Amino acid sequence: MDKSKKNILWFKEILKKDGKLVGGKNSSLGEMYSILGKKGVKVPNGFATTSKAFWDYLKHNKLDQKMKQLFKEFNPNSLASLKKTGKTAREMIVKGKFPPELAKEIIDNYKLLSREYGEKATDVAIRSSATAEDLITASFAGQMETFLNVKGENDVLDTVRRCYASLFTDRSISYREEKGFKHLEIALSACCQKMVRSDMSSSGIMFTLDTETGFQNVVLINSIFGLGEMIVQGKITPDEFYVFKPNLNKNYKPIISKSLGRKDRKYIYKKGGGLKEVKVSSVGQNRFSLTDSEILTLAKWGCIIEKHYNHPQDIEWAKDGKTGKLFIVQSRPETVNFGKQTQTFYEEYEIKSKKEPFLTGIAIGNKIGAGKVKMIPDVSEIAKFKKGEVLVTKMTDPDWVPIMMQAAAIITDEGGKTAHAAIVSRELGIPCIVGTRYATKRIKGGTEVTADCTRGLEGKIYHGKIPFKIKRYNLKKIPKTKTKIMLNIGAPDIAFSTSFLPNQGVGLAREEFIIAEKIKIHPLALYYYKKLKAGKVKKAIDENTKGYPDKKQYFVEKLAEGIAKIAAAFYPKEVIVRLSDFKTNEYETLIGGAEYEPKEANPMIGFRGASRYTDVSFLPAFKMECQAIRMVREKFGLKNITVMIPFCRTVEEGKKVLDIMRKEGLVKGKDGLKIIVMCEIPSNVLLADKFLDIFDGMSIGSNDLTQLTLGVDRDNAQIAYLSDERNEAVKKLVKEVIGICKKRKKYIGICGQGPSDYPDFAEFLVKVGIDSMSLNPDTIIQTTQLVAKVEKKR
Numbered sequence: 001m002d003k004s005k006k007n008i009l010w011f012k013e014i015l016k017k018d019g020k021l022v023g024g025k026n027s028s029l030g031e032m033y034s035i036l037g038k039k040g041v042k043v044p045n046g047f048a049t050t051s052k053a054f055w056d057y058l059k060h061n062k063l064d065q066k067m068k069q070l071f072k073e074f075n076p077n078s079l080a081s082l083k084k085t086g087k088t089a090r091e092m093i094v095k096g097k098f099p100p101e102l103a104k105e106i107i108d109n110y111k112l113l114s115r116e117y118g119e120k121a122t123d124v125a126i127r128s129s130a131t132a133e134d135l136i137t138a139s140f141a142g143q144m145e146t147f148l149n150v151k152g153e154n155d156v157l158d159t160v161r162r163c164y165a166s167l168f169t170d171r172s173i174s175y176r177e178e179k180g181f182k183h184l185e186i187a188l189s190a191c192c193q194k195m196v197r198s199d200m201s202s203s204g205i206m207f208t209l210d211t212e213t214g215f216q217n218v219v220l221i222n223s224i225f226g227l228g229e230m231i232v233q234g235k236i237t238p239d240e241f242y243v244f245k246p247n248l249n250k251n252y253k254p255i256i257s258k259s260l261g262r263k264d265r266k267y268i269y270k271k272g273g274g275l276k277e278v279k280v281s282s283v284g285q286n287r288f289s290l291t292d293s294e295i296l297t298l299a300k301w302g303c304i305i306e307k308h309y310n311h312p313q314d315i316e317w318a319k320d321g322k323t324g325k326l327f328i329v330q331s332r333p334e335t336v337n338f339g340k341q342t343q344t345f346y347e348e349y350e351i352k353s354k355k356e357p358f359l360t361g362i363a364i365g366n367k368i369g370a371g372k373v374k375m376i377p378d379v380s381e382i383a384k385f386k387k388g389e390v391l392v393t394k395m396t397d398p399d400w401v402p403i404m405m406q407a408a409a410i411i412t413d414e415g416g417k418t419a420h421a422a423i424v425s426r427e428l429g430i431p432c433i434v435g436t437r438y439a440t441k442r443i444k445g446g447t448e449v450t451a452d453c454t455r456g457l458e459g460k461i462y463h464g465k466i467p468f469k470i471k472r473y474n475l476k477k478i479p480k481t482k483t484k485i486m487l488n489i490g491a492p493d494i495a496f497s498t499s500f501l502p503n504q505g506v507g508l509a510r511e512e513f514i515i516a517e518k519i520k521i522h523p524l525a526l527y528y529y530k531k532l533k534a535g536k537v538k539k540a541i542d543e544n545t546k547g548y549p550d551k552k553q554y555f556v557e558k559l560a561e562g563i564a565k566i567a568a569a570f571y572p573k574e575v576i577v578r579l580s581d582f583k584t585n586e587y588e589t590l591i592g593g594a595e596y597e598p599k600e601a602n603p604m605i606g607f608r609g610a611s612r613y614t615d616v617s618f619l620p621a622f623k624m625e626c627q628a629i630r631m632v633r634e635k636f637g638l639k640n641i642t643v644m645i646p647f648c649r650t651v652e653e654g655k656k657v658l659d660i661m662r663k664e665g666l667v668k669g670k671d672g673l674k675i676i677v678m679c680e681i682p683s684n685v686l687l688a689d690k691f692l693d694i695f696d697g698m699s700i701g702s703n704d705l706t707q708l709t710l711g712v713d714r715d716n717a718q719i720a721y722l723s724d725e726r727n728e729a730v731k732k733l734v735k736e737v738i739g740i741c742k743k744r745k746k747y748i749g750i751c752g753q754g755p756s757d758y759p760d761f762a763e764f765l766v767k768v769g770i771d772s773m774s775l776n777p778d779t780i781i782q783t784t785q786l787v788a789k790v791e792k793k794r
Contacts (some may be wrong), residue, residue, distance in 0.1 A: 007053040010444040011046055014481075016309075018450040022189040023129030028331050029191060037306055041301045042327045044126070045116060046193030047109050051131050053102055053224075054164060061096035067184055074396055076177045079383055079402060082170050089168035094161055107153045110192060111603060117194055123151045123269070125329070127191040128163040130172075144172055144188070148193060148227060149269045156192060165191040171401040172334050178405065196329060199268035199275075200321020202289040203228035204238060206298055207334060207517060208306040208313045210246075211417055211426060212365065214336075215496035216312060218256070219243040219299040222416060223289040225280055226266025228316060234395035234415030234422075237262040237362075237435050239289050243299035244568045244636060248631030252637035255295055255562035257492075258557070259475055260288060260547040261416065262435075266408045271665075280520050286546045294319070305331050336426045346470040346500060348778070349454040357452070359437035359443070361411070363459030364422045366497060368452050369409030369431035370465045375445035376403075390451065392443050396421040404428065409451035411439045411461060433459030448682055456493030471703060473781050478502045479788035484772030487780060488751060491517070492562045495569035502784060505573035505697065507774020508644075508751035511580045511625070516590065519555060520544055523621035525592025526551040537592045544591065552624060559628035560636070567638040574642055576676070576699065576751070579625055581646040604713055608648025609678075614656045626664035633671065640783075642674040644699055651690045658694060668696065676747060680704035685733045690741040697747025698737060699774070702754035702761075706730050725754035726761050736770045742769055750776060759786050766790040 003009060003021055014022055017672045022030070026048040029656065033043040044774070058064045070088055075081035076757045098106070114122040128144030145166035147159045167188040174241020176183055204223035209216045216592050222238040224230055231238050239261040244254035263280050270276040290298075298317055305328070306313050316330040349368050376382060376390040385391065387406040395414040396404065404410060404424050412421050415434035425432030429455045433439075443449060443461070450466040453459050486507030489495055492514060516525075521541055525532070529551040532538045541551065548554035567575045583603035587593050596617075600606040607615070613622040632638050643666065648654045654677060658668060661675070677684065677691055680701030684691060691698065702725045707713065707729050712723045725731075732748075741748035749772035754764035756776040765773060767790065775783050 004050075004052065006050055006110050007056070007102050008047050009050060010109075011043070011048075013529065014048065020131050021050045021052075022191075023051075023131050023187075025127060025129035025330060025332060026191045027129075029193070029329075030302060031308075032305065032328060032331060036304060039304050040567065041304055042325060044194040044196055044327050044329065046113065048129065048189050049102075049106065049160060050189060051187035053191065056099055056102060057092075057096060057164060060099045061092075063092050063096060066092060066185075071183050074158055074173075076459075077179055082173060082402060086168050086170040086173050093165040093168070096159070096161065098157060103157060106157060106192075110153060110156050113192065113194060121152050123149050123195040123273075124156065125191075125193045125195050126150050126156065126159045126163055127193065127330070128166050129189045130167060131187045131192055134529040136500040141494070144169065148229065148275060149273055151273050155390070160190040162194075164188050170397070171399055173406070193329065196318035196327050197269075197321045198228065198318035199226050199266075201319040201324075202226070203316075203318035204289075205231055206302050206313075206315040206317055208302045208362040209314070209334060210242075210496050211334075211336070213496040213500070215499060215569065216231065217245050217571065218496075219245060219248075219302045220417075221290070221295060221298055221302075222261075223370050224263050224266065225263070225284060225289050226268055226278075228274060228318065229275070229678070230265065230267050230277075231416070232420050232423075233397055234412060234419030236265055236414065237416040239263065241290070241295050242286040242565070242568075243295060244564070244571075244638070245299070245303055246571060247637035248296070248299055248303060251636055252635060253292060253296060254564075254568075254636040254638075255292055256568050256638075257561045258288065262287070263289065267583065270300045288547055290319075301326075301328060309333070313340060346473045346475055346781075348473070350469050350471065350778070351450075351452050351454065352467040353462070354467060355466065357460035358438055359439060361433040361439070361459045361461070362417060362422075362424050363453035363457060364417065364432035364434060365429065365453050367429070367431040368450065368466075368468045369407075370450040371408035371448065373443055373445050373447050373449055375443070377440075377781075391447055392439050392445070396417065396424070396442055397571055400424075404430070409433075409449075409581050411436060411443065411449075411451060413437055413439050415787065425718050427712060431459075433461060436461070440700050454496075458493070475502060478781060480785055481784060481787045482791055483770060483787050484749070485780060485784050485787065486574075486690050486749070486751075486772050486774040487570075488774050488776050489566050490755075492565035493775070495566045499569040501777060502781065503570070503573070506570055507576040507749050507772055508579045509563065509566045509575050509641075511559065511563070511578065512582055512586075513583070514559055516586075518562055519558045521555070521590055522587060522590040522593040522596055523555050523624055524596040525590075526555045526617070527620045527624065532592075539593070540591045541599070555624050556631060558625045559625065560631040563628065563636055563641065564632045564636050564662075567632060567641050570638075570640070571638060575638075575640055576642045576644050576749075577629070578644040578646050578678070578751075579613070579622075581609050600698060601715065604707070609649075610645055610653045610657050611647070613645075613651065613660060619660070622660065623664055626661055626666055630665050633673070634665075639672055642676060642696075644676050644678060645695070646678045646701070647680060647704070648677050648691075649683060651687060651694065654694055655693060674747075678704075678751075679737050680710055680752075685737045688737050689744070692741065692744050692746050695746075698741055699747075700734060700737065700748070700752060702734070702750060702752025703728070705733065705752070706754075709733060719736055724762075725752065726758055731764060738765075738768050738770055741771075747771060755783060758781070762786055767794070 011030045011033035016031040019027040074085045221241040240259040242257035247254040312334040371390045385403040391407040410432040450462040484504040490510040490513035569678040588597040612618040674696040675696040676697040679698040751774040756779040
């Protein structure tokens with residue numbers, strides 16, 4: 001029988017090309033069940049009503065003509081008209097009756113599904129799928145309704161009717177208007193799918209790219225306990241995992257980032273149908289909701305689905321608590337970020353103020369928005385919202401979409417990267433900060449605020465309208481240079497977005513930011529955790545290391561994850577990772593740091609860099625650093641990292657460090673591992689040949705080389721003006737070491753501040769033959785253009 005003449009199609013009968021019959025969501029489910037099931041992707045079985053069934057339902061109830069008249073009177077520019085039209089349309093559909101033949105077919109097929117799972121009346125999810133849904137240009141995510149834990153013949157029929165009605169929710173009507181779809185040329189298919197008992201386990205969302213930047217070499221998985229609706233509603237912050245796609249099937253376990261969420265609640269099934277909210281135990285809150293093996297399985301499935309559809313995907317998954325099996329319950333095209341890797345323009349937002357933010361949260365997007373605050377406590381008051389205001393609320397759901405489109409920025413108390421507010425804001429290109437926890441309490445309605453999403457993962461909120469500027473670069477016009485132009489990166493959170501800049505890798509990846517901002521704890525305090533007495537320090541460590549009973553492993557994993565995120569962002573380009581170069585006064589500020597750091601009169605030239613690694617007091621911490629580097633290279637497979645030793649005063653010291661690293665499994669030359677040394681002390685230049693006997697090259701640290709050549713403490717504001725890399729003595733040393741490295745055919749680059757600050761110093765470096773310059777992201781385009789001009793003249 002011709003599919004188009006059927007009222008019901010089972011998943012095994014449905015392929016992606018059947019979108020006009022069962023909508024994008026359901027055609028995708030059928031495609032995955034029929035084809036990708038053979039490749040290991042598990043999808044719970046089910047069936048879908050067709051577009052024919054929908055039109056028959058309308059005609060049977062004489063609603064087709066009534067709908068035409070209703071929408072003829074609809075004013076898309078009036079919120080009141082939107083609410084009236086939507087309510088009337090939904091009421092008409094819900095009050096209708098099924099054609100007897102269609103009702104019988106739905107019930108008969110529901111019975112078949114129940115028998116398949118060995119039950120008299122099985123519990124099902126009933127999902128709405130529109131025939132214009134899940135296109136590459138429009139996701140329709142969250143516009144229609146999904147109903148979970150539906151059980152029994154009458155409830156199934158009633159819920160299918162409610163699915164039909166959800167084609168005319170206010171948000172759906174508003175979305176179709178924005179996208180230019182005709183309201184009465186779209187049908188609704190209702191899918192009846194076996195429920196996965198994730199209420200007894202976990203569920204979540206998976207994207208086959210990074211949702212904030214469009215970076216496509218990762219899979220992003222969000223996970224919570226219980227049913228996944230809690231994520232979309234933004235009521236909690238989920239666990240978050242990043243998996244590096246290129247190494248997924250190469251005997252590596254490339255989970256390059258794991259973040260424990262705030263999972264204090266969950267949805268479970270309610271007896272008799274529906275859902276109820278319950279608390280998650282403190283033990284549950286402090287453990288991850290997926291194992292590493294499950295994370296990797298989901299990521300592999302995500303890649304299979306993405307490859308099959310040849311497009312990044314937005315996927316819903318669930319784990320059955322009875323069987324322990326994972327399932328994919330939905331997949332649609334990712335519509336917001338795809339294509340960013342091939343974009344020809346790069347926009348850079350820069351805030352022009354040194355003010356401190358009064359509140360922070362999770363940044364969505366990379367823009368800045370400002371305006372007058374409108375506090376909206378619940379959806380019943382959205383009519384009060386005016387275009388250009390900053391929406392502040394606890395959380396949003398799909399009913400808020402009509403006003404979200406008009407907001408200058410959106411700020412919520414709750415939610416994570418895949419909460420409703422985050423998903424919609426991304427698609428609309430509106431700056432949004434979610435998960436602030438206190439926005440509705442600390443922000444006053446009617447005041448002006450600025451929401452800054454330009455500084456990586458952390459979104460910052462300022463009082464007042466803060467000035468900012470937008471730079472736009474045409475990447476096609478950025479010239480190529482013989483000198484390698486690399487980047488200085490400290491914060492892993494900006495690595496994915498920064499990778500879109502024209503670059504040839506990372507010349508300086510600093511560990512200090514990862515340790516100070518992500519780990520926050522002195523490595524020795526973690527190493528000796530079991531010896532610590534109960535008190536503030538131990539309590540602070542416990543608070544920051546939730547989910548990690550082994551505190552030493554916490555340091556190793558978090559440092560490895562930070563390094564891996566940078567290495568993955570630029571893979572397979574070289575990423576030079578500088579080992580920790582904190583000074584005593586900086587280490588002291590970390591949690592537990594005061595216990596392990598000596599007091600120094602001048603930390604700038606004290607116990608730092610290589611001297612720490614070889615000292616018996618710090619050796620355990622250095623060994624943990626080595627373990628982190630090994631994890632990045634051996635477990636994650638990111639062998640594009642080169643290790644750099646900072647502040648190495650003598651050749652003998654360098655040999656000792658290399659020996660310790662060798663014993664810790666980091667052998668120079670093994671699996672392509674390169675180890676270079678910073679050139680930042682005059683002794684590094686004077687004995688360059690001897691240093692090059694043991695190292696693979698040098699990277700000039702112009703900040704410290706200038707300080708130590710001129711005898712200037714660059715932390716001393718009174719004489720800071722003397723610290724200038726363009727000084728003749730500094731330039732003479734720089735030129736000499738470049739010459740020696742070139743003669744020895746060893747790597748020579750620069751990662752200090754000089755070429756980022758001074759165009760004439762960058763010009764000097766090109767003229768004396770530097771191999772590479774590593775620059776701050778905000779200067780890379782201008783400096784690249786300058787270098788190209790200088791090279792052209794040579």
